Amino acid sequence: MFQNKMVTPAIPERVYTLCKIVEKKAMSTSEVKEKMEPSYLNQKSSYYNDYKNAAEELQLITVTDNVLSLAVDASVLPTYIYEQLGMPIINLQKADSGSGVIPTLKIEPEISMQAADDSDEPKDMKDLRQREERRDNKAAQEALDQRFSVLTSQIHSMMLALQYTKEKMQFQLNDQILIDLESLLQESKGIVKSGFAEKDPIAQVENAHKTVQQNIKKDWTKHYSTMTNSTKSTLQVISSIDTEKVSICLEGIAKGASWTTSIGDFKSMNQSLAEAKKLIDGLGLDQQIIAFLQKMNKGKATVADLDENVLRWLKDEALDSRVKLSFVGGSRRG
16 A cells, blocks of 8 residues: 555544544544544545555554554554654744843754544644645645745844844843744744644744844944944044054944844954954054044144154154144244
């Protein structure tokens, strides 16, 4: 019957459900069929004999006088039947309330099984039929799976970026974003609750992801300004001293100006800020020197600004020969 694989009607879920139904007590074949394929559902096709025969051929059940009994220890069913069945699930590590801790997202393969009992066979069978319909519409399902894969990758990249900026740049999300982020991850779990990526849950999570990203972007813009304005201002002041190094630092810092999920941009920004600090500290600047350099950059510095402190700094930094004096237009007083 199998030829190294089950026929489509005898999918593992159906075989497993049938075995779980007769796990506690033996039942007639008509009783089992009614539970597997309730008559009130008015199904056009019946696969009952396929998966019943599959279970019998696998020696999971015995059939005597049309009475079905489980023939193996129930604990072996998952391993035996679901050996080839895997599906992605999302595990959420929940953040403590008010902790400011970013929830974490983990994607991993896991076998998904639902034990059938007497109270929920109709729902189980409905889920199984939905799975079969999706398998029949392979192209559409593959498109949804790809869409889910892209979304999962985007969320994962966002989480990594948040973790990096929190640890390396002290970026803290506000409470509302943390709540929305946790809700996003919870909703992500529902995308594959039936074992397949589903259209409506994907759309819902895509919208939630977009909203969270937009709100993070607003907070990051404020954080970036607070973090970089002073350094960029000082770099502008000393740009005439070492134009090339200042330019490299400013370009690197600018890579983190807009929120992105590219950690590489944040690493460049962080490294450039460190280089800028090293460059600025190495010049031994104080407020008087900075004021003098600001006037120099604007072309407003005069001999009157060249006091003992400024002259000493220019000589110490070997910059005295780079300062040129000239007369401006006007008449001599006197």
